[in-house]
Amino acid sequence: MAMSDLWLHPAVILLAGAVLAPLLRGRARTALLVLVPVLAFARVLCLEPGAHGVVGFLDWKLTFGRVDKLSQVFGYIMTLMCILGSVYALHVKNPAEHAAAWCYVAGSLGVIYAGDYLVLFLFWELMAFASVFLIWQRRRAQSMAAGIRYLLVHVFGGVVLLGGILLRYHATGSLAFDAVDVAHPDLASWLILIGFILNAAVPPLHAWLPDAYSEATVTGSVFLCAFTTKTAVYALCRAFAGLDVLVPLGVAMAIYGVIYAVLENDARKLLAYHIISQVGYMVAGVGLGTQMAINGACAHAFAHILYKGLLFMGTGSVLHMTGQSKFTELGGLYSKMPWAFLFTLVGGLSISAFPLFSGFVSKSMIVAAGFEEHRTTAAFLLMLASSGTFLHTGLKVPYFIWFGKNNCSPATWERAKDPPWNMNLAMALTAGLCLWIGCYTPYLYKLLPYAVDYHPYTAYHVSETLQILLFTAVGFFLFLKPLQPTATISLDMDWFYRMGGRAVQWLVNKPLQAFDTWVGELYRVCGLAWLMASARVSAWFDGRVIDGVVDGVARGVRAAGDRLRHVQTGQFQNNLAGALAVVALLVLAYALTRL
Amino acid sequence: MKLVALIEFLRRHLKLVVRLCWLVLALLVVGDWLLVDKEHAHTPAEHWFGFWSVFGFVACVVIIFFSKWYGHRGIMKREDYYGDE
Numbered sequence: 001m002a003m004s005d006l007w008l009h010p011a012v013i014l015l016a017g018a019v020l021a022p023l024l025r026g027r028a029r030t031a032l033l034v035l036v037p038v039l040a041f042a043r044v045l046c047l048e049p050g051a052h053g054v055v056g057f058l059d060w061k062l063t064f065g066r067v068d069k070l071s072q073v074f075g076y077i078m079t080l081m082c083i084l085g086s087v088y089a090l091h092v093k094n095p096a097e098h099a100a101a102w103c104y105v106a107g108s109l110g111v112i113y114a115g116d117y118l119v120l121f122l123f124w125e126l127m128a129f130a131s132v133f134l135i136w137q138r139r140r141a142q143s144m145a146a147g148i149r150y151l152l153v154h155v156f157g158g159v160v161l162l163g164g165i166l167l168r169y170h171a172t173g174s175l176a177f178d179a180v181d182v183a184h185p186d187l188a189s190w191l192i193l194i195g196f197i198l199n200a201a202v203p204p205l206h207a208w209l210p211d212a213y214s215e216a217t218v219t220g221s222v223f224l225c226a227f228t229t230k231t232a233v234y235a236l237c238r239a240f241a242g243l244d245v246l247v248p249l250g251v252a253m254a255i256y257g258v259i260y261a262v263l264e265n266d267a268r269k270l271l272a273y274h275i276i277s278q279v280g281y282m283v284a285g286v287g288l289g290t291q292m293a294i295n296g297a298c299a300h301a302f303a304h305i306l307y308k309g310l311l312f313m314g315t316g317s318v319l320h321m322t323g324q325s326k327f328t329e330l331g332g333l334y335s336k337m338p339w340a341f342l343f344t345l346v347g348g349l350s351i352s353a354f355p356l357f358s359g360f361v362s363k364s365m366i367v368a369a370g371f372e373e374h375r376t377t378a379a380f381l382l383m384l385a386s387s388g389t390f391l392h393t394g395l396k397v398p399y400f401i402w403f404g405k406n407n408c409s410p411a412t413w414e415r416a417k418d419p420p421w422n423m424n425l426a427m428a429l430t431a432g433l434c435l436w437i438g439c440y441t442p443y444l445y446k447l448l449p450y451a452v453d454y455h456p457y458t459a460y461h462v463s464e465t466l467q468i469l470l471f472t473a474v475g476f477f478l479f480l481k482p483l484q485p486t487a488t489i490s491l492d493m494d495w496f497y498r499m500g501g502r503a504v505q506w507l508v509n510k511p512l513q514a515f516d517t518w519v520g521e522l523y524r525v526c527g528l529a530w531l532m533a534s535a536r537v538s539a540w541f542d543g544r545v546i547d548g549v550v551d552g553v554a555r556g557v558r559a560a561g562d563r564l565r566h567v568q569t570g571q572f573q574n575n576l577a578g579a580l581a582v583v584a585l586l587v588l589a590y591a592l593t594r595l
Numbered sequence: 596m597k598l599v600a601l602i603e604f605l606r607r608h609l610k611l612v613v614r615l616c617w618l619v620l621a622l623l624v625v626g627d628w629l630l631v632d633k634e635h636a637h638t639p640a641e642h643w644f645g646f647w648s649v650f651g652f653v654a655c656v657v658i659i660f661f662s663k664w665y666g667h668r669g670i671m672k673r674e675d676y677y678g679d680e
Contacts, residue, residue, distance in 0.1 A: 262662030263671055338598040371637035379637070387654035460635040463627045468651035470620055475655030482663055488671040498677060 007052040007065050009113065010043040010079060011106035011123070018102040022095035030090055033098060037086045040109075041079040047072065051115055060175060063115025069449040070298070074112045074234045076447060077302045078105060080433075081226045081309055088313055088426035089219035097137045101223045103130035108227040112234055116175040117165040117192075120235070124161065124199075127228060128154035129580055134220030135212050136573050144573070146215035149494065153198070153208040161195025164188045182243040182289070193240060199232035200283060201276050202249050203256050207494035209276060210260070214269035214325070218316040221268060225275055225312045226305045233282045233301050242289025247370075250284025251381045253277065258388030262483070263490045267315040267325050267397055271308065274393055277385055278304050278351065284382065285366040288373055291450040296365030298448050303358035303437055307350035310430040311393065314344030317419035317427070318401060322412045327396075327485035332406030336416040341402040343427035348398055350434040352390035352469060358437035360465065361444065361456045368454065387472045394469070395476045400485055624648050 017036030024032055049072075052065030082105045089098065107130055110123025128151065135147040167188035169175055180189045198205040209229070213221050240246065257277025264270040278300070285297030317340045318333070319325040334341050346357070353359035363386065370379035408416065418424060437444050445452040476483065605612055624645045633642050640646060 258658055259662045259665060262659060263666040334602050335599050338602065342598060376638060383650065384654040384658070387651050388658045391655055391658060458635055459631045460633065463623070463631045464641075464647045466623055467627060467645070467647035468654070470623060471648045471651035472655040474620065475652050475659065479656070479659050482659060486671070487674055488666075489674055489676060490666060490670050491672060491676075 008043060009053055009064055009110070010040045010047075010075065011109040011113075013040040013043055014082070014102040014106040014109070018099035018106070021098045021102070029095070033086050033090055034083075036102065037079060037082040037105075040105075041076075041083055044072070044075045044079045044109075047075070053113075054115075057118075060116070060118065062119050064110070064119055065113050066115035066177075067113065070234070070237060071112050073298050073302060073447045073449060074230070075109060077305050078108050078112065078227065078230075081305050082223075084306075084309060084426050084430050085219065085222045085226070087429070088222055088316075088423055090422035091420050092217075092219055094137060096133065097217060097220065100130050100133035100137070101220065104134065104223060104227060106130075108231045111231050114177055117168070117177050118175050120177050121158070121162055121165060124195075125158055127231065128158060129576070131224060131228065133573075133577070134224055135216045137220060138215060138217045140215070143215040146212050147573075149497065150208050150212040152497075153205075157195050157198035157205070160191050160198070164191025164193075164195060167191065177238065179241060180239050180243075182240060185243065189240075193243070196232050196235045196240070197249070197283070199228050200236060200279055201229055201232075202253055202279075202283060203276070204493045206253070206256075206276050207492045210269045210272035210492065211494050213272040213275070214266050218320045222309055222312045222316060225271070225308045229275055229279045230282075230301045230305055233279060233286070233297060236283065236286045237294055237297055241286055241294055243287055246287025247284050247375060247378055248287075250280045250282070250287055251378050251385075253280025253283060254382055254385035255388075256280070258385050258392070260490055260492065261388065261392040261396075263488070265326050265328055265485045265487060265489075267327060267330075267401060268312065268319070270392060270397065271311050271315060274351065274389060275304075275308060277389060278308070280385070281363055281366050281382060284378060285369065288366070288369050288375065290369055290373060292372065292454065293366060293369035295445075295448045295450050295452055295454075296362065296369055299362035299365055299444055300359075302444060302447070303350065303362040303434070306430055306437070307347045307358055307434050310347035310427060310434060311344060311351065311397070313423065313427045313430065314340050314347060315397065315401070317423050318416075320423070321419055322408070322416045324408075324412050326487070327400040327404075328407055328487045329409070329412060330401045330407060331404045332402070332408065333416055334402040336413070337402070337418050339418050339424055340427070341398060343424075343431045344401075345394075345398050346431040346434055348390075348394035350438065352394040353386060353465060354390075354394075354438075354469060355457070355462050355465060356435065356438045358434040358444075360438055361441050362437075364456050364461060364465075365454055383468065387468055390469045390472050391476055395473060396483065399476075405484075620648075 013036060017032065017040075020032060020036075021029065047065075047067045049067050049069075051063050052067065053063065055062045055064065082102070085101065086098070089101065092098065104127055107123045107125075107127030110126065111120050114120040114123060132147045132151045132154075135143050135150060137143075165175070165188075167186075171186065171188060180192075185193070194205070201209040213224050216224050236246070254277050257273040257275070257280065260273040261270045261277070264273060282297040282300050282304075285293040285300065287293075315325060318330065318337060321337065322330070322333075324330050350357040350359045353363045367379050367382050367386075370376075370382065406413075441456065445454075627647070628644050636642055
């Protein structure tokens with residue numbers, strides 16, 4: 001029952017870093033913040049293909065380290081993004097935020113290298129419980145509420161996933177995390193699929209994403225936008241490649257995100273809707289399931305993590321400097337924050353798949369795979385969505401923040417300037433990578449799971465893309481007036497559980513309370529008070545004479561419980577963090593005794 | 596700062612910039628007609644002259660007006676719709 005070999009999981013480096021971060025101060029912490037993700041990235045680069053970290057646990061053999069081409073491309077980009085995100089967050093003083101971010105990335109890496117569903121589930125939950133702190137750390141009342149909603153949705157998804165895993169184990173006796181028989185999926189597979197697509201934010205299970213990401217901290221949303229959805233894309237690639245229903249779902253996602261982005265006034269929420277749209281391409285790619293489509297899904301996830309991170313960094317730097325993220329509170333900032341503008345524009349052109357930018361070499365693989373499989377409608381709809389992508393992320397975001405009507409209050413205008421050096425450095429590095437991927441295709445294509453026989457830079461493809469994008473720009477400037485942002489929010493699927501929660505609260509407050517009062521009154525009127533008094537006398541006798549010894553023990557326990565009650569502060573967030581720490585200690589203790 | 600100076604230079608000559616943009620668009624369509632090999636086209640419609648230009652423009656207009664129509668069907672609400680929370 002020992003580890004088959006001493007195999008260092010890259011997630012362990014990040015978890016150790018998360019423990020160390022609060023212990024260091026000043027320059028030592030700055031050094032740690034760079035060193036830990038760099039070490040994790042280096043560890044990923046050193047991994048050898050095969051099954052590592054196989055641990056016996058009860059009757060099962062758990063595989064923590066399945067290393068192959070598919071897990072490596074995701075491990076590579078996740079740790080790379082962790083470096084960039086950590087540099088972007090260097091100025092953050094609160095160590096809890098760094099620790100939460102690294103635990104979250106560790107969860108993602110744990111899922112990516114998991115060889116069985118039990119390990120996958122463990123890290124899947126770690127991701128949910130670590131990431132919610134990136135939302136809560138913003139410490140606004142709205143962030144607290146959004147975090148709780150986020151957690152509830154993910155706990156629900158986790159339970160469905162666990163149900164699927166258990167059913168599957170019951171039916172097959174296997175926990176292996178491998179390709180599902182997509183031609184004949186059983187109930188267990190559907191449940192697992194629901195768990196996965198909830199994290200991939202497939203409508204109608206998507207509303208948690210814009211709700212939470214727009215409420216997270218500036219640096220937290222840079223992490224959030226990369227890991228949860230793309231880890232789910234990895235899981236879908238692994239288990240559900242070729243499941244046909246994912247094609248219409250992916251196309252619907254791509255368009256859904258674009259529609260809501262038109263209506264959105266908050267820049268970060270707009271970007272969050274575009275995550276749904278972009279992940280739609282990847283989900284559709286998984287549904288197509290051909291080698292080219294899976295390559296496309298992986299390539300697009302890779303490119304997407306970088307340019308979406310860059311976009312959240314750019315708009316995040318505006319929020320960090322000005323305290324505003326709504327278009328109706330911003331505008332005309334180009335002279336104040338020119339570099340943030342330039343970097344955000346690079347992100348916008350990358351997501352829009354402009355030639356020479358990263359999206360161009362990745363998104364087109366999925367669309368081309370769609371045309372090759374003769375899914376013409378799906379492919380054309382994806383082309384339509386890419387027009388919408390440029391419309392919002394390439395045009396609307398830069399235009400209404402840095403140009404357009406200046407809606408800044410004097411205070412906002414006063415505060416606006418380019419962000420701290422570390423934010424600029426992270427943006428410059430990420431922007432450089434977006435261009436590098438777009439200009440030198442072998443860099444990305446060599447990392448993909450299958451051999452690539454695809455050339456994005458044909459005259460036809462370049463001409464086609466430029467026409468779509470530039471004529472979208474014509475539409476944007478012609479219809480600038482209807483596109484003016486308004487100070488509104490848009491109702492989405494979260495309406496159901498937000499309002500549902502209220503209905504339950506009302507039910508508890510009003511009718512149940514009334515019923516309770518009525519019952520109490522009935523007792524009193526029927527003279528039960530006298531009966532209760534006589535019962536109290538016999539209870540006194542019972543308690544003093546018979547239970548003396550037993551009660552001694554009980555009082556001791558109660559006193560201990562009392563002391564424990566005073567230790568915890570009553571804050572849900574603190575309690576959860578404490579509980580997680582205890583669980584982590586127990587797991588660690590168990591692991592140490594097993595080694 | 597040079598970047599700001601460049602942006603302000605372009606803004607001062609906005610008319611010229613806009614004319615240049617129209618020129619680029621025209622060249623793009625003409626280039627697509629005369630120079631681009633349509634062998635890679637997936638469907639017959641793509642062989643039409645300027646197909647993707649029209650597609651891009653129509654897609655943009657459809658997205659803008661459909662979304663606005665949808666938003667005004669009771670989806671867009673005041674910012675305090677959910678209360679303060």
